[in-house]
Amino acid sequence: MDKTRRYDRQLRLWKAHGQARLEAAHICLLNGTATGSETLKNLVLPGIGAFTIVDHRLVAETDTGCNFFVTKSDIGQPRGKAIVEHLKGLNEEVSGRWVNQNPETILDKDSSFSVSDYSLIIATQCSSEMLIRLAANCQEVGVPLVVCETAGFIGYLRIQIQEHTIIESYSGPNEDLRLDRPFPTLTEFVQKFDLNDPDSMAHGQIPYIVILLQYYQAWQRNNPEAPSMTLKEKKVIREAITRAMRHPDEENFEEAAKNVLWALNTTQIPPPVREILENPRCDQLTENSPDFWVLARAMRDFVQQEGDGMLPLSGHVSDMKTDTANFVAIQSL
Incomplete structure (x- = not known):
């Protein structure tokens, strides 16, 4: 077999x-x-x-x-x-x-x-x-x-057992969008869209990422001192997105409403990952060090020197309701 x-x-x-x-x-x-x-x-x-x-x-x-x-x-x-x-x-x-x-x-x-x-x-x-x-x-x-x-x-x-390390890459259940810390090219891309576009065809092709980021930016302007969005505020935004649908078949707005609760979370390094990056083994590398700790040290250096305190961004984006031109543009950001 x-x-x-x-x-x-x-x-x-x-x-x-x-x-x-x-x-x-x-x-x-x-x-x-x-x-x-x-x-x-x-x-x-x-x-x-x-x-x-x-x-x-x-x-x-x-x-x-x-x-x-x-x-x-x-x-x-x-x-x-x-x-x-x-x-x-x-x-x-x-x-x-x-x-x-x-x-x-x-x-x-x-x-x-x-x-x-x-x-x-x-x-x-x-x-x-x-x-x-x-x-x-x-x-x-x-x-x-x-x-x-x-x-x-x-x-x-x-x-x-002395130590057991595993290196296995996989994609989590959700994309790493980081809408609370958008990179410049994403911000520039989002600004090209008008959520009030009178063209219903164009309105139905706006990527859900754009919808979410525009609502999040509006919330930031109204709450400049707030460190993060509360669950109640997320539910309010979800209701607002749902009301903005012009007809029941606007799948892009449905996607945005469905993803509000996780996509608008505060971006941070998960505690278990931070614990690894702060482990003394990252500072004690030798020619015999396991690949796991070599990669952990490289990851920590990236976070401190290039990532602005954040982990690398995979860039993976799943399929979404939008036209081909918009989807390809998002993938190339």
Whole structure:
């Protein structure tokens, strides 16, 4: 089956970049318990690249009552080997292998096991002493460690990770119009339109961005000291725009009225983004710094030196009710 069809729903969530990261991952499970097997199943189904199970035990009858990835015919066989075969049957794109070794001894000097060979370590039913050693090894090489256990309806999950950064660009639900801080070319463009134009055809082709900005500028002239528009004032403007419609089919005025509440917000850097830009990691760049912090530093420099305290403007504008000439002009601003 084509990967696009197989992974259609998850690709909508994390896109091709996220799927590529997943397919490059090699996961190691210590002990093929029911909890560990189920956890690994949820990584095999979306398409990790490979997995390894380290387990020295044989399948017991008690395993068949709680682990869906062993059967009665597997009793007496290596547990890790049986689980690998059943998990591989869920997704032929994923490779799996079994290491016949006691997880408690994998960190001994004579062991060939190395945590740096894996993208993630999942540990179940390991002793406290072994987990302490394992955590130290994972921390040293920067490999995430997940420790999980269950007992009936009770379970716990512990995660150790140095830092996890994600760079993924996507468009939000609304355009970044910044009508409270319009750039000069947008202001010049908006001034070319007359909301009282007697030509009904031209009136029905005025872009909703123009309508909103002209109403916002009128509000600013009447409220020069107000820092921002209140919700009540936005509703008043929405009602005024609705009344300005000359007939029910003027979709451009409908668009303007529909977008009043978000489009006339005060432009600011979101607090989570500002927290990243102010992080000391932006000042401590080295040749080994992750791309995330290099980009964060570049973003901060732009905000401080060129952006007038604001983030870069994407320039993306969705389709709207207007003629082709107006839409192309807006896109080229």
